[in-house]
Amino acid sequence: MDIAKFVQLSLGCWRSQRSAHHLAFRHFEEVISTIEIEALAHENTEVIDLCKTHNIDPQLTSSPFKMSWSGESDWDEDEDELLEGSTILVPIPDPESSTKGRLLRGRGYAETIPSIGEYYFSDDGTFILITQYDRAAAEEKIWFATPNLRFRVSLIKTNDGKGVTTASFSSEIRSLNPNIKN
């Protein structure tokens, strides 16, 4: 597996079922959402701007893409919170290895500021991304069970990377008719 193939497999519209475990409180959170992943051109101005923010040559990018999501959380039972957003993601493969690299993100997972993470693929094709933020670290594992079903485990870690505060699991099913959002 390499990043170009992984992004290619990920393009499209996905219906996501996500469970978060807030470990200290043994609290469960459930989110149903729709995720869209679209390819971006290398010369897209947002892609080039994000590279410039990190002083990275835009020629080094591979398969940049945009991810948009829209969902509902059960966190507040009385008034379901609508979760919407989008971010661009720009892979910078390691020139010396096809199985690892860096991932620039216009908006982070643990904190909503631009971030840069390190990714690699394990030998069973799992994409693993580790991102260090100012006050936390995030680890994401994403893998395909079939071409139309992918799973994602996301961990929010303490700043030193040694403890885990939140673990979440998503089942993402490809929506073969993207006009039907749910």
Added chain:
Amino acid sequence: MDIAKFVQLSLGCWRSQRSAHHLAFRHFEEVISTIEIEALAHENTEVIDLCKTHNIDPQLTSSPFKMSWSGESDWDEDEDELLEGSTILVPIPDPESSTKGRLLRGRGYAETIPSIGEYYFSDDGTFILITQYDRAAAEEKIWFATPNLRFRVSLIKTNDGKGVTTASFSSEIRSLNPNIKN
């Protein structure tokens, strides 16, 4: 990672938070449980009997153990179902590779009959177990985030192994005082 080390790390009492995704219905199920994992002696009669059931020489076993669980599901909201049970598990490492082998189970995950699965470790230390049952197949991935926190993703697959009906995710935290069960 090898099976002896993995079982050693797993021994003890764990508090588990589990979310199941029933994919066709987009249904969530939540289970809070306690799991105990105890080492068994090679000469334990249940271990020897299970080997005999599968015509396997008991001398080939490594680190047999017993797993017991007790929990509550929210599946039926009016009357929480109490889930209790135990099973013995007997690894049979491949004599030619420390990273793979077979796992005998006194009682299966997808069906409550004795089962035999194939396991291996990926290069990041994840234990992966694939078990074929009569009418389904199961895949489990278990890995440690820290010595006191492990995660488990379990998939119930269709008989041909190509589709997934249920995906579940468990966060398991070591209970440092096993007298306090919750």
